[in-house]
Amino acid sequence: MTEPAADAAAEDDPLGGGRHFEPDLRRMTRITLRPIASPMPLGFYAVAIASVIVGCFQLGVFEEGARRAVGLAILPAFVLQLLVAVFAFGARDVLAATLMACFSGLWLATSLTLVLDPPGGVRVLGVLNAVFALFAVLMASVAVRKRALWLVLCTAVPRFAVAAVANLSGAAWVGTLSGWLGLLLAAVALYTAFALMLEDMRGEEVLPIGRSGPAHHAVDGDLSVQLRNLERQAGVRRTL
Template structure:
Protein backbone atom coordinates (compact mmCIF):
# COMPACT_ATOMS: atom_id res chain seq x y z
CA UNK A 1 0.00 0.00 0.00
CA UNK A 2 2.81 2.41 0.84
CA UNK A 3 4.43 1.84 -2.56
CA UNK A 4 1.16 2.84 -4.27
CA UNK A 5 0.85 5.89 -2.03
CA UNK A 6 4.41 6.98 -2.79
CA UNK A 7 3.72 6.66 -6.55
CA UNK A 8 6.28 3.90 -7.01
CA UNK A 9 4.47 1.78 -9.59
CA UNK A 10 7.26 -0.76 -10.02
CA UNK A 11 7.60 -1.55 -6.32
CA UNK A 12 3.81 -1.55 -5.91
CA UNK A 13 3.40 -4.03 -8.77
CA UNK A 14 6.23 -6.28 -7.57
CA UNK A 15 5.06 -6.35 -3.97
CA UNK A 16 1.46 -6.94 -5.06
CA UNK A 17 2.52 -9.89 -7.21
CA UNK A 18 4.50 -11.35 -4.30
CA UNK A 19 1.62 -10.88 -1.89
CA UNK A 20 -0.95 -12.38 -4.23
CA UNK A 21 1.37 -15.28 -5.01
CA UNK A 22 1.80 -16.11 -1.33
CA UNK A 23 -1.98 -15.83 -0.83
CA UNK A 24 -2.61 -18.12 -3.83
CA UNK A 25 -0.03 -20.60 -2.58
CA UNK A 26 -1.68 -20.64 0.84
CA UNK A 27 -5.13 -21.28 -0.67
CA UNK A 28 -3.89 -24.14 -2.87
CA UNK A 29 -1.97 -25.66 0.04
CA UNK A 30 -4.95 -25.45 2.41
CA UNK A 31 -7.43 -26.87 -0.08
CA UNK A 32 -5.26 -29.73 -1.33
CA UNK A 33 -4.42 -33.09 0.22
CA UNK A 34 -1.68 -32.95 2.84
CA UNK A 35 1.77 -33.97 1.59
CA UNK A 36 0.71 -34.39 -2.04
CA UNK A 37 2.18 -32.55 -5.00
CA UNK A 38 -0.11 -30.20 -6.85
CA UNK A 39 0.01 -29.76 -10.62
CA UNK A 40 -2.12 -26.63 -10.19
CA UNK A 41 0.51 -25.19 -7.85
CA UNK A 42 3.22 -26.05 -10.39
CA UNK A 43 1.44 -24.20 -13.18
CA UNK A 44 0.69 -21.25 -10.91
CA UNK A 45 4.27 -20.83 -9.64
CA UNK A 46 5.89 -21.45 -13.02
CA UNK A 47 3.51 -18.89 -14.51
CA UNK A 48 4.34 -16.22 -11.92
CA UNK A 49 8.14 -16.65 -12.23
CA UNK A 50 8.46 -14.99 -15.70
CA UNK A 51 6.43 -12.02 -14.49
CA UNK A 52 8.77 -11.64 -11.52
CA UNK A 53 11.78 -11.82 -13.83
CA UNK A 54 10.32 -9.00 -15.96
CA UNK A 55 9.78 -6.90 -12.83
CA UNK A 56 13.34 -7.75 -11.75
CA UNK A 57 14.72 -6.51 -15.06
CA UNK A 58 12.79 -3.25 -14.66
CA UNK A 59 13.91 -2.75 -11.04
CA UNK A 60 17.63 -3.56 -11.39
CA UNK A 61 18.76 -0.29 -13.05
CA UNK A 62 17.41 1.98 -10.29
CA UNK A 63 16.80 -0.27 -7.28
CA UNK A 64 19.15 -3.25 -7.40
CA UNK A 65 18.21 -4.45 -3.90
CA UNK A 66 14.56 -4.78 -4.92
CA UNK A 67 15.56 -6.35 -8.24
CA UNK A 68 17.69 -9.00 -6.55
CA UNK A 69 14.88 -9.69 -4.09
CA UNK A 70 12.54 -10.37 -7.05
CA UNK A 71 15.20 -12.52 -8.74
CA UNK A 72 15.64 -14.70 -5.65
CA UNK A 73 11.85 -14.97 -5.28
CA UNK A 74 11.49 -16.02 -8.91
CA UNK A 75 14.19 -18.65 -8.41
CA UNK A 76 12.36 -20.03 -5.41
CA UNK A 77 9.09 -20.18 -7.34
CA UNK A 78 10.78 -21.99 -10.25
CA UNK A 79 12.32 -24.58 -7.92
CA UNK A 80 9.07 -25.13 -6.02
CA UNK A 81 7.06 -25.26 -9.26
CA UNK A 82 9.46 -27.79 -10.75
CA UNK A 83 9.17 -29.96 -7.63
CA UNK A 84 5.34 -29.71 -7.66
CA UNK A 85 5.39 -30.73 -11.35
CA UNK A 86 7.06 -34.02 -10.42
CA UNK A 87 10.72 -33.06 -10.03
CA UNK A 88 13.18 -34.67 -7.64
CA UNK A 89 12.92 -34.14 -3.88
CA UNK A 90 16.22 -32.23 -3.98
CA UNK A 91 14.34 -29.42 -5.75
CA UNK A 92 12.15 -29.04 -2.67
CA UNK A 93 15.22 -28.82 -0.42
CA UNK A 94 16.89 -26.34 -2.77
CA UNK A 95 13.71 -24.23 -2.81
CA UNK A 96 13.75 -24.22 0.99
CA UNK A 97 17.35 -23.00 1.10
CA UNK A 98 16.63 -20.34 -1.51
CA UNK A 99 13.71 -19.33 0.71
CA UNK A 100 16.11 -18.92 3.64
CA UNK A 101 18.35 -16.71 1.49
CA UNK A 102 15.27 -14.74 0.40
CA UNK A 103 14.24 -14.21 4.03
CA UNK A 104 17.73 -13.06 5.04
CA UNK A 105 17.95 -10.69 2.08
CA UNK A 106 14.47 -9.30 2.78
CA UNK A 107 15.36 -8.79 6.46
CA UNK A 108 18.50 -6.90 5.44
CA UNK A 109 16.52 -4.69 3.06
CA UNK A 110 13.78 -4.05 5.59
CA UNK A 111 16.30 -3.22 8.33
CA UNK A 112 18.27 -0.94 6.01
CA UNK A 113 15.10 0.93 5.01
CA UNK A 114 13.98 1.18 8.65
CA UNK A 115 17.34 2.66 9.67
CA UNK A 116 17.22 5.04 6.73
CA UNK A 117 13.75 6.19 7.68
CA UNK A 118 14.47 6.67 11.37
CA UNK A 119 17.89 8.35 10.93
CA UNK A 120 16.93 10.30 7.77
CA UNK A 121 20.09 9.15 5.99
CA UNK A 122 21.37 6.01 4.28
CA UNK A 123 23.18 3.79 6.79
CA UNK A 124 23.39 0.39 5.06
CA UNK A 125 23.99 0.28 1.29
CA UNK A 126 20.91 -0.22 -0.86
CA UNK A 127 22.51 0.46 -4.24
CA UNK A 128 20.01 3.05 -5.44
CA UNK A 129 20.81 4.69 -8.77
CA UNK A 130 19.25 7.30 -11.03
CA UNK A 131 15.85 8.67 -9.99
CA UNK A 132 15.74 6.35 -6.98
CA UNK A 133 18.90 7.98 -5.61
CA UNK A 134 17.85 11.51 -6.59
CA UNK A 135 14.56 11.11 -4.75
CA UNK A 136 16.51 10.77 -1.51
CA UNK A 137 19.55 12.94 -2.10
CA UNK A 138 17.94 15.70 -4.18
CA UNK A 139 15.64 18.43 -3.01
CA UNK A 140 11.86 18.61 -3.34
CA UNK A 141 12.18 20.16 -6.80
CA UNK A 142 13.81 16.98 -8.11
CA UNK A 143 10.87 14.93 -6.91
CA UNK A 144 8.23 17.25 -8.33
CA UNK A 145 9.75 18.03 -11.73
CA UNK A 146 7.84 15.21 -13.48
CA UNK A 147 4.83 15.00 -11.15
CA UNK A 148 2.51 16.85 -13.52
CA UNK A 149 2.87 14.04 -16.09
CA UNK A 150 2.23 11.15 -13.68
CA UNK A 151 -0.92 9.06 -13.62
CA UNK A 152 -3.34 10.38 -11.02
CA UNK A 153 -2.15 13.95 -11.61
CA UNK A 154 -2.89 14.34 -15.32
CA UNK A 155 -6.46 14.14 -16.63
CA UNK A 156 -6.09 10.91 -18.64
CA UNK A 157 -3.80 7.89 -18.61
Protein backbone atom coordinates in the same frame (compact mmCIF):
# COMPACT_ATOMS: atom_id res chain seq x y z
CA MET B 1 -21.29 47.81 -18.44
CA THR B 2 -17.80 49.18 -18.74
CA GLU B 3 -15.07 47.15 -20.42
CA PRO B 4 -13.15 46.32 -17.18
CA ALA B 5 -16.38 45.21 -15.52
CA ALA B 6 -17.22 43.03 -18.52
CA ASP B 7 -13.78 41.40 -18.35
CA ALA B 8 -14.21 40.71 -14.64
CA ALA B 9 -17.63 39.17 -15.25
CA ALA B 10 -16.23 36.94 -17.99
CA GLU B 11 -13.45 35.72 -15.70
CA ASP B 12 -15.87 34.99 -12.87
CA ASP B 13 -18.21 32.98 -15.13
CA PRO B 14 -16.44 29.75 -16.20
CA LEU B 15 -19.34 28.88 -18.50
CA GLY B 16 -19.35 32.20 -20.27
CA GLY B 17 -17.55 33.20 -23.42
CA GLY B 18 -14.59 34.80 -21.69
CA ARG B 19 -11.68 32.68 -20.45
CA HIS B 20 -8.81 33.51 -18.17
CA PHE B 21 -5.46 31.72 -18.30
CA GLU B 22 -2.87 32.03 -15.56
CA PRO B 23 0.39 33.01 -17.28
CA ASP B 24 2.62 31.61 -14.52
CA LEU B 25 1.72 28.06 -13.45
CA ARG B 26 3.98 28.29 -10.43
CA ARG B 27 1.41 30.52 -8.75
CA MET B 28 -1.14 27.69 -9.12
CA THR B 29 1.17 24.90 -7.86
CA ARG B 30 0.59 23.39 -4.44
CA ILE B 31 2.64 20.60 -2.80
CA THR B 32 0.70 18.32 -0.45
CA LEU B 33 2.58 15.94 1.85
CA ARG B 34 0.86 12.68 2.76
CA PRO B 35 1.60 11.71 6.37
CA ILE B 36 2.25 8.00 5.75
CA ALA B 37 5.36 5.97 6.46
CA SER B 38 7.01 3.75 3.85
CA PRO B 39 5.19 0.38 3.75
CA MET B 40 8.10 -1.46 2.11
CA PRO B 41 9.84 -2.76 5.29
CA LEU B 42 6.58 -4.45 6.29
CA GLY B 43 6.26 -5.97 2.83
CA PHE B 44 9.79 -7.37 2.82
CA TYR B 45 9.44 -8.69 6.38
CA ALA B 46 6.27 -10.53 5.31
CA VAL B 47 8.17 -12.07 2.36
CA ALA B 48 10.95 -13.16 4.70
CA ILE B 49 8.71 -14.75 7.33
CA ALA B 50 6.55 -16.63 4.82
CA SER B 51 9.64 -17.80 2.92
CA VAL B 52 11.17 -19.18 6.13
CA ILE B 53 8.01 -21.15 6.95
CA VAL B 54 7.70 -22.64 3.45
CA GLY B 55 11.45 -23.26 3.21
CA CYS B 56 11.53 -25.15 6.50
CA PHE B 57 8.56 -27.22 5.34
CA GLN B 58 10.40 -28.16 2.13
CA LEU B 59 13.54 -29.02 4.10
CA GLY B 60 11.63 -31.43 6.33
CA VAL B 61 11.96 -29.41 9.53
CA PHE B 62 8.26 -29.98 10.29
CA GLU B 63 6.55 -33.35 10.58
CA GLU B 64 4.63 -34.90 7.69
CA GLY B 65 1.20 -33.71 8.82
CA ALA B 66 2.18 -30.03 9.00
CA ARG B 67 0.76 -29.00 5.60
CA ARG B 68 -2.33 -27.32 7.06
CA ALA B 69 -0.34 -25.64 9.83
CA VAL B 70 2.11 -24.25 7.26
CA GLY B 71 -0.77 -23.00 5.12
CA LEU B 72 -2.36 -21.23 8.08
CA ALA B 73 0.99 -19.76 9.17
CA ILE B 74 1.63 -18.06 5.81
CA LEU B 75 -1.94 -16.78 5.42
CA PRO B 76 -1.22 -13.52 7.33
CA ALA B 77 1.44 -12.69 4.71
CA PHE B 78 -1.42 -12.35 2.20
CA VAL B 79 -3.15 -9.72 4.34
CA LEU B 80 0.03 -7.80 5.20
CA GLN B 81 1.32 -7.61 1.65
CA LEU B 82 -2.08 -6.63 0.29
CA LEU B 83 -2.05 -3.74 2.79
CA VAL B 84 1.45 -2.78 1.64
CA ALA B 85 0.30 -2.82 -1.99
CA VAL B 86 -2.61 -0.48 -1.22
CA PHE B 87 -0.32 2.07 0.45
CA ALA B 88 2.29 1.72 -2.30
CA PHE B 89 -0.34 2.46 -4.95
CA GLY B 90 -1.32 5.52 -2.90
CA ALA B 91 2.32 6.62 -2.91
CA ARG B 92 2.35 6.15 -6.74
CA ASP B 93 5.11 3.52 -6.60
CA VAL B 94 3.78 1.17 -9.28
CA LEU B 95 6.72 -1.26 -9.13
CA ALA B 96 6.53 -1.82 -5.38
CA ALA B 97 2.73 -1.95 -5.41
CA THR B 98 2.58 -4.48 -8.25
CA LEU B 99 5.23 -6.70 -6.67
CA MET B 100 3.58 -6.70 -3.25
CA ALA B 101 0.10 -7.31 -4.67
CA CYS B 102 1.32 -10.31 -6.68
CA PHE B 103 3.21 -11.69 -3.68
CA SER B 104 0.00 -11.31 -1.69
CA GLY B 105 -1.97 -13.33 -4.22
CA LEU B 106 0.75 -15.98 -4.35
CA TRP B 107 0.71 -16.49 -0.57
CA LEU B 108 -3.09 -16.71 -0.57
CA ALA B 109 -3.11 -19.36 -3.30
CA THR B 110 -0.32 -21.34 -1.61
CA SER B 111 -2.04 -21.15 1.77
CA LEU B 112 -5.41 -22.32 0.46
CA THR B 113 -3.82 -25.17 -1.50
CA LEU B 114 -1.89 -26.41 1.52
CA VAL B 115 -4.88 -26.15 3.87
CA LEU B 116 -7.57 -27.61 1.57
CA ASP B 117 -5.27 -30.07 -0.26
CA PRO B 118 -7.46 -30.28 -3.41
CA PRO B 119 -6.78 -32.95 -6.07
CA GLY B 120 -3.93 -31.86 -8.35
CA GLY B 121 -3.11 -28.95 -6.07
CA VAL B 122 0.65 -29.59 -6.10
CA ARG B 123 0.86 -29.46 -9.90
CA VAL B 124 -1.29 -26.33 -9.98
CA LEU B 125 1.13 -24.74 -7.51
CA GLY B 126 3.95 -25.76 -9.83
CA VAL B 127 2.41 -23.84 -12.73
CA LEU B 128 1.69 -20.89 -10.44
CA ASN B 129 5.30 -20.81 -9.23
CA ALA B 130 6.58 -20.99 -12.81
CA VAL B 131 4.40 -18.05 -13.89
CA PHE B 132 5.48 -16.08 -10.81
CA ALA B 133 9.14 -16.72 -11.67
CA LEU B 134 8.50 -15.31 -15.16
CA PHE B 135 6.73 -12.33 -13.60
CA ALA B 136 9.74 -11.75 -11.32
CA VAL B 137 12.06 -11.76 -14.36
CA LEU B 138 9.95 -9.11 -16.08
CA MET B 139 9.78 -7.01 -12.92
CA ALA B 140 13.54 -7.29 -12.36
CA SER B 141 14.21 -6.04 -15.89
CA VAL B 142 12.54 -2.70 -15.10
CA ALA B 143 13.57 -2.39 -11.43
CA VAL B 144 17.36 -2.23 -11.93
CA ARG B 145 17.64 1.29 -10.49
CA LYS B 146 15.62 0.35 -7.42
CA ARG B 147 18.22 -2.07 -6.12
CA ALA B 148 16.26 -3.11 -3.03
CA LEU B 149 13.41 -4.45 -5.17
CA TRP B 150 15.82 -5.71 -7.81
CA LEU B 151 17.87 -7.74 -5.33
CA VAL B 152 14.78 -9.40 -3.86
CA LEU B 153 13.48 -10.16 -7.36
CA CYS B 154 16.79 -11.65 -8.50
CA THR B 155 16.66 -13.99 -5.51
CA ALA B 156 12.99 -14.78 -6.04
CA VAL B 157 13.46 -15.88 -9.67
CA PRO B 158 15.53 -19.05 -9.00
CA ARG B 159 13.59 -19.82 -5.82
CA PHE B 160 10.19 -19.95 -7.56
CA ALA B 161 11.58 -21.51 -10.74
CA VAL B 162 13.07 -24.38 -8.72
CA ALA B 163 9.89 -24.63 -6.65
CA ALA B 164 7.93 -25.03 -9.89
CA VAL B 165 10.21 -27.88 -10.98
CA ALA B 166 9.84 -29.52 -7.56
CA ASN B 167 6.04 -29.32 -7.69
CA LEU B 168 5.81 -30.62 -11.25
CA SER B 169 8.44 -33.35 -11.02
CA GLY B 170 8.08 -34.47 -7.43
CA ALA B 171 11.86 -34.90 -7.09
CA ALA B 172 12.83 -34.73 -3.42
CA TRP B 173 16.25 -33.18 -4.00
CA VAL B 174 14.71 -30.37 -6.06
CA GLY B 175 12.32 -29.64 -3.21
CA THR B 176 15.26 -29.48 -0.82
CA LEU B 177 17.07 -27.06 -3.13
CA SER B 178 13.91 -24.94 -3.29
CA GLY B 179 13.82 -24.87 0.51
CA TRP B 180 17.40 -23.57 0.74
CA LEU B 181 16.67 -20.96 -1.92
CA GLY B 182 13.62 -19.93 0.11
CA LEU B 183 15.83 -19.31 3.13
CA LEU B 184 18.20 -17.28 0.93
CA LEU B 185 15.25 -15.19 -0.28
CA ALA B 186 14.23 -14.68 3.36
CA ALA B 187 17.74 -13.48 4.27
CA VAL B 188 17.82 -10.98 1.39
CA ALA B 189 14.33 -9.70 2.22
CA LEU B 190 15.24 -9.34 5.92
CA TYR B 191 18.36 -7.33 5.10
CA THR B 192 16.43 -5.08 2.70
CA ALA B 193 13.63 -4.49 5.21
CA PHE B 194 16.06 -3.68 8.00
CA ALA B 195 18.09 -1.32 5.77
CA LEU B 196 14.97 0.56 4.66
CA MET B 197 13.72 0.83 8.24
CA LEU B 198 17.02 2.25 9.47
CA GLU B 199 17.06 4.71 6.59
CA ASP B 200 13.55 5.88 7.37
CA MET B 201 14.29 6.31 11.09
CA ARG B 202 17.58 8.21 10.66
CA GLY B 203 16.77 10.12 7.48
CA GLU B 204 19.86 8.85 5.67
CA GLU B 205 21.26 5.65 4.19
CA VAL B 206 22.85 3.50 6.92
CA LEU B 207 23.16 0.09 5.23
CA PRO B 208 23.85 0.11 1.48
CA ILE B 209 21.01 -0.90 -0.82
CA GLY B 210 22.55 0.39 -4.04
CA ARG B 211 20.08 3.00 -5.24
CA SER B 212 20.81 4.68 -8.58
CA GLY B 213 19.11 7.06 -11.00
CA PRO B 214 15.69 8.42 -9.99
CA ALA B 215 15.56 6.15 -6.93
CA HIS B 216 18.81 7.70 -5.69
CA HIS B 217 17.63 11.25 -6.42
CA ALA B 218 14.38 10.59 -4.56
CA VAL B 219 16.38 10.27 -1.34
CA ASP B 220 19.47 12.43 -1.92
CA GLY B 221 18.26 14.95 -4.53
CA ASP B 222 17.06 18.47 -3.78
CA LEU B 223 13.56 19.83 -4.35
CA SER B 224 14.30 20.94 -7.93
CA VAL B 225 15.14 17.34 -8.85
CA GLN B 226 11.92 16.12 -7.24
CA LEU B 227 9.82 18.57 -9.25
CA ARG B 228 11.17 17.58 -12.66
CA ASN B 229 8.43 16.52 -15.08
CA LEU B 230 5.82 17.35 -12.44
CA GLU B 231 3.29 18.22 -15.13
CA ARG B 232 3.41 14.61 -16.41
CA GLN B 233 2.64 12.99 -13.07
CA ALA B 234 -0.63 11.21 -12.37
CA GLY B 235 -3.08 13.61 -10.74
CA VAL B 236 -1.53 16.56 -12.59
CA ARG B 237 -1.99 15.56 -16.21
CA ARG B 238 -5.55 15.23 -17.46
CA THR B 239 -5.52 11.47 -18.17
CA LEU B 240 -3.45 8.50 -16.95
